[in-house]
Amino acid sequence: MATENCNFPSTLDMNELPIVRIKLNTPPLKCIVKAILPDLLDNFENASAEVVQCPDLTQPPFNLASEGLNGDENVFDIGDITNLIPSIKREKLYNIKDLKRITGSDPLVIIGACAGPYPFFGVDSEASILSLYRLINLCVENVKMTGDRVKNGTHVHMMKSDDAAAECCHKSLPDDEMRFSMMANFFTSNGFKGEVLKIVCEIRKGPLSFSTCIREALEKHFGDEIIAIGGVILIENGKVKVHVIKPSLAKIPLQSEKELGKLVNFIELSPPSVGVGCIVSHDPGLNLRLQHFHLYTDRNQGGHYHIDTEPNTIKYTGYFGVSKQFTKIDQSNFML
Numbered sequence: 001m002a003t004e005n006c007n008f009p010s011t012l013d014m015n016e017l018p019i020v021r022i023k024l025n026t027p028p029l030k031c032i033v034k035a036i037l038p039d040l041l042d043n044f045e046n047a048s049a050e051v052v053q054c055p056d057l058t059q060p061p062f063n064l065a066s067e068g069l070n071g072d073e074n075v076f077d078i079g080d081i082t083n084l085i086p087s088i089k090r091e092k093l094y095n096i097k098d099l100k101r102i103t104g105s106d107p108l109v110i111i112g113a114c115a116g117p118y119p120f121f122g123v124d125s126e127a128s129i130l131s132l133y134r135l136i137n138l139c140v141e142n143v144k145m146t147g148d149r150v151k152n153g154t155h156v157h158m159m160k161s162d163d164a165a166a167e168c169c170h171k172s173l174p175d176d177e178m179r180f181s182m183m184a185n186f187f188t189s190n191g192f193k194g195e196v197l198k199i200v201c202e203i204r205k206g207p208l209s210f211s212t213c214i215r216e217a218l219e220k221h222f223g224d225e226i227i228a229i230g231g232v233i234l235i236e237n238g239k240v241k242v243h244v245i246k247p248s249l250a251k252i253p254l255q256s257e258k259e260l261g262k263l264v265n266f267i268e269l270s271p272p273s274v275g276v277g278c279i280v281s282h283d284p285g286l287n288l289r290l291q292h293f294h295l296y297t298d299r300n301q302g303g304h305y306h307i308d309t310e311p312n313t314i315k316y317t318g319y320f321g322v323s324k325q326f327t328k329i330d331q332s333n334f335m336l
């Protein structure tokens with residue numbers, strides 16, 4: 001799509017932004033299994049947690065850019081909600097390639113949830129004015145970089161209009177479109193095969209979503225010690241509630257995250273759906289988004305995961321790598 005003659009900002013160099021790196025004291029996977037299982041069983045009728053060899057994630061239904069979740073594991077929290085509220089900071093445009101230098105990892109595999117590269121979606125009929133319909137979109141980040149080679153399997157979801165019945169539409173990003181914007185929660189690794197946490201939960205009897213249940217269990221058992229995990233969730237049975245952002249978000253000044261909630265369309269995704277993202281057990285005062293998953297399907301629908309809407313039939317299967325490091329980039333000084 002043509003983006004010439006437009007005044008889009010250039011990407012910020014993440015190497016020059018404030019970076020907080022926290023080395024994590026990673027407990028053995030079997031200790032995490034033991035710690036969280038009782039809490040999973042409080043919220044779900046059936047639950048299991050075990051240490052397994054990661055399945056090949058390049059295969060359906062996952063279709064990720066790399067096979068596994070192991071090697072140089074890192075969880076990133078980049079930007080934050082203050083890049084959307086009270087006004088959208090268009091200059092908050094980042095390039096995922098910068099993570100190569102920040103991590104020093106090769107290959108580097110990035111999966112997770114972020115806002116997409118709005119300039120990619122072009123301009124409206126008035127030259128140099130960004131189409132408001134395309135400003136904020138949700139990305140399922142799925143990238144593998146090996147040397148200078150890039151394999152980009154990123155999905156982007158957006159609403160076509162503000163109408164509640166509007167269609168969710170889907171785009172794929174080409175290999176050379178490496179930008180994202182506003183905020184991101186990524187799990188990065190070498191993408192090698194190896195041991196991961198497998199968590200299966202079926203039939204929800206408590207109030208917590210899959211990701212909230214895992215996060216609260218981790219926080220309960222590990223307290224101030226940060227456990228950061230990332231990976232994939234397969235939803236085989238039961239519908240889930242996701243949001244996709246309405247175009248009007250770009251036009252209305254927002255005062256709070258609650259108001260942001262009015263400017264999203266909620267849709268129900270039928271199974272099967274797959275999500276990528278991460279969970280951080282504890283915020284040491286960095287204004288973090290502690291859990292964040294974006295879902296995709298093979299039916300062009302997707303969005304930001306909230307919770308299942310058919311608790312009697314829901315079945316989640318998650319595969320997670322455990323991170324040895326947590327990194328916050330571009331922390332704002334302004335707390336909402």
Ligand SMILES: [Zn+2]
Nearest residue numbers: 113292294304
């Ligand atoms: Zn999201």
